Amino acid sequence: MSGQTRHRLEAALFIAAAALPLALQAFGEDYYIGFATRLLIFALAATGLNFIVGYGGMVAFGHAAFFGIGAYTVALLMAAGLFTAWIAWPVAVAAAALAALLIGAVSLRTRGVYFIMITLAFAQMIYYSVISLKFAGGDDGLSLEQRSTLVPFDLADPATLYWVTLVLLAACLAALKRLAASRYGHALTGLRQNETRMEALGYPVQQIKLVCFVIGSSVAGLAGALLANQNGMASPSQLYWTQSGMLLVMVILGGVGQRFGGMLGAITLLGLEEILGRLTEYSHFYVGIALLGVVLFAPRGLAGLWGRQK
Amino acid sequence: MTVLLEAAGLKRHFGGLWATNGVDLQVTAGEIHALIGPNGAGKTTLIHLISGALLPDAGTLHFAGSDITQCNTHDRVALGITRSYQITQIFPRLTLLENVRLAVQSRRRDWGSSLRFWRPASVDRQMIEEAEDWLARVGLAAAVSQLAGDVSHGERRALELAMALATRPRLLLLDEPMAGMGPEESEHMTRLIASLRGTQTVLLVEHDMDIVFRLADQISVLVAGRIITSGTPAAVRENHEVRRAYLGDEQS
Numbered sequence: 084m085s086g087q088t089r090h091r092l093e094a095a096l097f098i099a100a101a102a103l104p105l106a107l108q109a110f111g112e113d114y115y116i117g118f119a120t121r122l123l124i125f126a127l128a129a130t131g132l133n134f135i136v137g138y139g140g141m142v143a144f145g146h147a148a149f150f151g152i153g154a155y156t157v158a159l160l161m162a163a164g165l166f167t168a169w170i171a172w173p174v175a176v177a178a179a180a181l182a183a184l185l186i187g188a189v190s191l192r193t194r195g196v197y198f199i200m201i202t203l204a205f206a207q208m209i210y211y212s213v214i215s216l217k218f219a220g221g222d223d224g225l226s227l228e229q230r231s232t233l234v235p236f237d238l239a240d241p242a243t244l245y246w247v248t249l250v251l252l253a254a255c256l257a258a259l260k261r262l263a264a265s266r267y268g269h270a271l272t273g274l275r276q277n278e279t280r281m282e283a284l285g286y287p288v289q290q291i292k293l294v295c296f297v298i299g300s301s302v303a304g305l306a307g308a309l310l311a312n313q314n315g316m317a318s319p320s321q322l323y324w325t326q327s328g329m330l331l332v333m334v335i336l337g338g339v340g341q342r343f344g345g346m347l348g349a350i351t352l353l354g355l356e357e358i359l360g361r362l363t364e365y366s367h368f369y370v371g372i373a374l375l376g377v378v379l380f381a382p383r384g385l386a387g388l389w390g391r392q393k
Numbered sequence: 394m395t396v397l398l399e400a401a402g403l404k405r406h407f408g409g410l411w412a413t414n415g416v417d418l419q420v421t422a423g424e425i426h427a428l429i430g431p432n433g434a435g436k437t438t439l440i441h442l443i444s445g446a447l448l449p450d451a452g453t454l455h456f457a458g459s460d461i462t463q464c465n466t467h468d469r470v471a472l473g474i475t476r477s478y479q480i481t482q483i484f485p486r487l488t489l490l491e492n493v494r495l496a497v498q499s500r501r502r503d504w505g506s507s508l509r510f511w512r513p514a515s516v517d518r519q520m521i522e523e524a525e526d527w528l529a530r531v532g533l534a535a536a537v538s539q540l541a542g543d544v545s546h547g548e549r550r551a552l553e554l555a556m557a558l559a560t561r562p563r564l565l566l567l568d569e570p571m572a573g574m575g576p577e578e579s580e581h582m583t584r585l586i587a588s589l590r591g592t593q594t595v596l597l598v599e600h601d602m603d604i605v606f607r608l609a610d611q612i613s614v615l616v617a618g619r620i621i622t623s624g625t626p627a628a629v630r631e632n633h634e635v636r637r638a639y640l641g642d643e644q645s
Contacts, residue, residue, distance in 0.1 A: 261511060266498055267509055277483065284483065
């Protein structure tokens with residue numbers, strides 16, 4: 084596929100996605116606008132994780148921590164009386180970035196299985212800390228009084244929240260493309276292929292990896308802020324390790340290191356769960372089989388099926 | 394003649410073994426300095442200590458006048474010490490050009506940091522041209538767009554040399570650059586290294602004595618973690634201790 088064709092295809096996809104709420108409203112299926120928003124939010128979180136796993140070569144098993152931190156930041160700020168998204172969402176991103184900086188600085192001293200375990204451990208520490216905090220709602224989570232205000236947009240309207248999410252996801256994917264082609268992106272590619280060589284060439288390897296970890300985690304923070312708005316609450320389940328696992332499954336399903344991998348994986352996984360959930364009680368069983376199929380027959384994920392794209 | 398690298402009383406042990414046991418070594422700017430010694434003498438450990446992959450337990454290292462004993466690898470590369478590896482270290486799924494481009498890009502003093510996130514690296518025309526020049530210099534001009542994982546062993550070694558040179562080191566550490574090569578490839582690499590004479594300071598670890606005596610301006614002999622003698626090829630050849638400890642074994 085040539086660059087221009089792909090460009091047009093991406094533009095067409097974006098327009099189709101933007102038109103979706105109008106179509107759903109026309110058919111009176113307003114429920115699905117919220118569902119579609121959820122898909123996009125998870126697509127955003129998984130895209131952030133894919134940057135860490137696929138571009139940075141670090142299998143992080145604690146992505147839920149940053150996802151949850153984003154949600155709780157918005158909920159806590161709202162409980163304190165701050166409603167505007169213009170401040171709350173950037174703060175949510177910054178909080179996730181700061182947590183990633185601290186966790187990453189320690190975790191990146193390890194690699195491989197140890198990195199998986201230590202990121203998981205940190206994420207679980209955050210989970211248990213949050214559920215033991217009274218002012219954060221403990222086990223019940225923290226509900227939002229209303230959605231964030233994003234003057235001049237009205238996020239109480241489901242379609243508006245959908246569009247805002249869509250624009251943020253598209254911007255994030257575009258930035259990712261740009262990032263991959265930059266000097267920094269080249270350095271990441273080198274790092275993934277041969278860390279010893281990069282070290283010998285004098286690259287500040289730890290710093291490059293830490294920056295990657297922080298960028299990917301910040302994206303999760305933004306996704307978390309959006310999910311809190313969509314769900315009307317920040318819930319502990321968002322911080323739990325199963326959430327990290329699910330995000331990793333999305334990335335693997337969609338295609339590790341493929342730019343659209345996180346998005347495709349999130350949409351496929353949540354879509355399958357929704358559809359199968361209506362047909363059978365054992366939806367997880369069939370989702371598992373679908374995942375097995377992808378791992379066996381399309382090791383580069385769904386995005387890998389239609390050509391290389393980075 | 395200025396001393397570029399000076400090691401004094403350098404020591405490093407692994408468990409009970411002193412792999413480096415009080416090494417004193419001086420490398421003068423502009424020379425090709427060969428480091429020879431029997432297997433297990435500690436040559437690679439010494440290269441690790443100089444490149445910063447290992448830190449010494451005792452002793453000091455000075456490079457171009459500054460104390461680098463405690464510097465890590467990337468500080469040393471920034472100061473101008475670059476190494477190649479005994480086992481080829483390249484980026485197998487990048488083209489030769491991309492491999493060298495990454496080496497060119499690593500020169501922070503010329504390009505600034507690699508933490509540049511926005512500008513597409515492909516517009517850095519100058520970097521690409523320079524990478525092409527280095528590849529031409531080692532005889533790989535025709536293979537620039539091949540994947541590094543697909544070319545022959547000899548070509549990979551030449552690529553590695555191009556990458557090391559592209560960092561524009563003041564001191565180039567070559568750890569057995571001819572390892573695993575056939576006679577023809579080995580001859581090509583020897584000529585490449587010879588072509589650096591006078592413009593590039595090199596510290597070379599090599600087993601093949603013919604090559605060492607062809608290339609070296611200065612030879613240091615490492616035995617059991619110590620330099621037993623240092624001098625011109627002629628002087629080293631005449632040294633009795635060296636003959637007994639090393640050359641003699643090989644000739645008998």
